[in-house]
Amino acid sequence: MDTLTLILLTTISPLACFIIAIIFLVQQPRAAQGLVLFGSAVSLLSAIGLLAQGPVEPLRFLWFQSGAIQLQFGFILDGPSLMFGVVVAFITACIMLYSIGYMAHDPSKTRYFAMLSFFAWSMLSFVYAVDLLQSFIFWELVGLSSFFLIGFWFEKPEAAGAARKAFLMTRVGDVGLFIGILLILQLVSNFDIPSLLDPQTGLSTQVSPGILNAITLLIFIGIMGKSAQFPLHTWLPDAMEGPTPVSALLHSATMVAAGVFLMIRLHPLFMAAQDTALIVLSIATFTAILASTIAMVDTDIKKVLAYSSISQLGFMLMALAAGSLFAGVFHLITHAVFKALLFLCSGIYIHAYHTNSMAEIGRSGGRRLKATTIGLIIGGAALSGVPPLAGFWSKEEIFAQLGHNGFNIYMAGAFLAAFLTAYYTFRMIFLITKPDQAPASDHSHPEPLNMKAPVLILTLGAIALGFFGSNIAHGLGLIPQHHSVILMIPTVGVVILGILIAYLDYGRDNAPRTGFISKIAPLNTLFTNKWYIDEVYRVTIVAITHALSRILHWIENHVLDGNYDRFGLGILRTGVKSTRIQGGWMQLYLGWAIILLAVVALYLGLQ
Amino acid sequence: MTLESYLLVGAALFSLGLIGALSHRNLIAVLIGIELMMNAASLNLMAFNRFVVTDPTTGQIFVLIIIGLAAAEVAIFLSIILRIYRAYHDIDAEKLTKLSG
Amino acid sequence: MLEQAVIYTFVAFVLIGGGLAAFSRQILYAIIGLGISLLGLAGLFLNLGSPFVAAMQVLIYIGGITVAIVFAMMLSIAMSIRPPDPDARKLGFAIACAVIFFGAVAHLIRGAQFQQIASPASEKAWSVGALGHALLTHYNVVFETLSLVLLLAIIGAILIARKALPKENS
Structure with a gap:
């Protein structure tokens, strides 16, 4: 098959499944789920086919032309999009398979699967988009579909609120992104991504560094919203209200990954804008540490994973901002796999024990679900960066990059975040596998096969993916650098330290089962309350908004309405006054008529 | 007498009629004023007919029409006056303000 | 003279x-x-x-x-x-209107340039016969309209001025 057919199959089949399912199969959820799964498989196979063909020239179709501005619709088929397209299709397929079990008893299954398919379509189209505007459209569609999925159980007020929060928070960022895109349009009248990135003739050669910094910073605001970076990260933990497979999808390959992927896509621009890169680096490092500290103290397994996603996204952006495309892509891909795995495992626990609390899961006998627990441990270890699992290699790459480019402060921050990551991951693992009291009774049923299968596949992925680093580098057209073993020692060191402390706090027999951080009360309070960021928002932005709306309300009532009222009353009064002219005294009318006649006659006669 | 002097006499007569029509409260006086104004118009037409128009029948016929219309108008006006008098027992123009806003 | x-x-x-x-x-x-x-x-x-x-x-x-x-x-x-008692205000208004009107018209008359004919047309054209002929030929529509207007005026005057018919007892 030629490239065009493949790319169309990849992107269009989920859309077709979505349309068919949502229109025709509402009453046949089994048929819908089969169709959607089939579409997802087609999409995955086509994406793999594309990857096998290797990078080719972008396909462009003229959408419309307005003056000098050409808007194109097309597909960019270079290393990042090909690889990430496969990852998206793969994770989506796994999660759909898993959802068959997880959502087995949900009454609106068709809607769920249709939306998953829609989500896959948006994300895949975003990944392959060649035009900046096309990117933006699908970027927004990704946001929209995650809104639908987070709010899937919209009967629950928390879910509806979380969906709204996610939508609005990302919208804040999207405003920045959109302004950035419009600036690009205004400055160079060109939306074609490859030509914008061209080192000889691209955007960075056409505008001054200040403008470039401004544009990239605006785009980064969009990325901040989408990839949940401080200070726009608070929507992501709330988004856990959606079904767990949705969380898995949201946190691994779609939605949050879209932000990172946009940065990968526009990486040369960010590299040309040195100031922006530094800002990104600072924010990403801070976010990574901030999210890790919150994950340290949270008790909800999904929240812990959510904060860990935020922190890992911070890692990816750090890598990209530090200048390594490879490290960013690599960590994005490995994180997609092991984070999906972790979420699916947590989904199985939640499904089996109907609780989100890690301690509860442990007490209920979480470790009896063997396959799941193995998946959790492997995924957790990969997340922490235990060699030789996937996360180790990609994180190692990030550290190497930070060290190589001399970002020492940031490297220290990254080490701190990595230490915390290892700590909170193993805290989670120990809380589940080493409960403080023996499970009361064994009423758990083994996980169904269609839920187990994706977990197993992803476990294998989390183990093996790390060894494909050089293939990914080749796919990006880069030559992988081999780092000396000595450089790995601190990396492994902080991970082991983290695991050790987690073992001392939670893992060993007679462990205190309280984090070391609880000995430092102020910090503990700070972390438990999520650094009071939501509260800060409440007293600042929300309060300001309220105040502003009150002011506007006053203006509305007294200035706008008041003036219109006055205007209307004035007309009324004028009318009342002018009725005196209309006194019914016909001689007055006649007199005025004659005077007018005389004036008109004079006017006409004098011309 | 020249055309201008006839026209000035016509204008003066019209102004007198206007004063009559506007200043009196008695509807009959108002009617008299209106008659004066119409006659002023007639005078104008006759003067133009004499000094400007080549076919002198035009103006005369115009004036005859005005006379005829005046007759019709007076008939209507008088019947209205009678009607008003019957309704209000008065023909004061200032009291007929039913159309007042 | x-x-x-x-x-x-x-x-x-x-x-x-x-x-x-x-x-x-x-x-x-x-x-x-x-x-x-x-x-x-x-x-x-x-x-x-x-x-x-x-x-x-x-x-x-x-x-x-x-x-x-x-x-x-x-x-x-x-x-x-x-x-009724004279109303000075009303009279003033009437005179003001009249003065304005007369002033305007007089000004116009003074300023106007009329194309006057040299001498009045022949005596015959002014005769009653010529008038009657014109009324019945060239101006016959006007003539008929005028008679119609007079007829309507008579009917209208009667209609307006007649006493209201006594209402039927209900």
């Missing part, structure tokens, strides 16, 4: 009669003023070369309309006998 004197006499009739009609508080004097004014006007018409129109003016206006107004006065006697 005598002719001039006659004409100025007629003009004086017109204006004095008009003044009487306009300013008199007694309605009967006003009617008399109107009659005088109309008579002067008829004289002017005669002077302008149209004996027929002058005759019609005397017949219809003085003989018909003025008399009709006298009847109206007698039928609505109350106000005509006891004229």
